Amino acid sequence: MSPSTAIVTGASQGIGRATAIRLARDFASLVLVARNRDHLLETADAVEAQGAKSLIIDLDLAEKAAAKAVVGQTLAAFGRVDALLNIAGAVPQVDLFDMTDEQWDDGMALKLHGARRLTIQAWPALKQAKGAVVFTSGNSAIFPKAPYAAVGTINAAIAALAKAFADRGIGDGVQVNSVLPGPVMTGRRRSYLEHWAPRHGMTVEEAMERFPREAGIARYGAAEEIAELMAFLVSPAARWMTGSMLRMDGGEVKSV
Structure with a gap:
């Protein structure tokens, strides 16, 4: 195993946790980021059981200073960033007419702006390592509905943001893609x-x-199935794939 390091946000549960555990087979070191320290400790145990090192960072990425702290602690511990998987972010499922400004702001702060700031902070290290970034969007980016207005809007914004980072990454040698999980x-x-x-x-x-x-x-899909796609996207086998939006949804989206 090469001395490579991956940062996984949202690593305390769900797709983030499954992805961190899956990546422990491919990366020497995993940086696990989320707000719940107790759940992160459980993920760390599973990661280390496979022989990888882990670093727990229990921060709220919605806070503006968090991204700089995550990258700083990662570089201090492992000296490099080879992959960044932006998975953190739960957006309230509230109807378009009922969603408050505060709920909109909270959804944007973590899933969109938290991922944006962390990617920018990690970019110099990713550029040096010729690394890879994955953003997590969702099928609602393609077909937003009134009951899930914020989810669809924020997921669409993430998909567009990933495209912009991918465009910059062509010149900098950083691969960027987004994953759109279904249910x-x-x-x-x-x-x-x-x-x-x-x-x-x-x-x-x-x-x-x-x-x-x-x-x-x-x-329903399983978190472990999405984790396999995440692992592929940050593997050497996917190096020519960049700027792509990959759906993994059991056939939920019927359009071409």
Whole structure:
């Protein structure tokens, strides 16, 4: 294993956690970033069980100073940044007419601006390493709907931001792509269903069957499946792929 280092945000749960654990097979060092330290410790144990080193940074990337701190601690510990996976960011699913300014601002602050600032801060190290960046968007970037207005708007902005970074990266030798996951069964999604199902007269299991069917897919995706795509995008096999938006959604998007 080469002495390479990857930063994974949102590493405390869901796709971020699965991605960090998957990357422990390919990277010597993983920097795990999220707000929940206890959950990060669990991810770190899983990463180190595979032989990789880990560094926990429990910061809120919505804070303007956080990005500089993350990169500074990473370089102090490992001396390099070979890959950055921007996965952090939960956006409230609130109807277009009900969303408050504060909710809009909170969604933008972490998922969009947190990723933007961290990528800029890490860019010199990524440029030196000829590294790779992955942004996490989502299918709602392609078909935003009123009940999920903020999710769609922010995901579309992330997809556009990734394209802009990819354009800069062509000259700097940094590869940048974005991943658009479809419905993935994470702890956050299950928690939502546990609250939603009883209020609509059904069990959680019934709700888990209903939503994929309404989305036109066979089942929910698994975080580990998205993690495999993330790992490919920061691997040597994907070096000529840049500026791409990759959907992994079980066929949810039917358009060409």
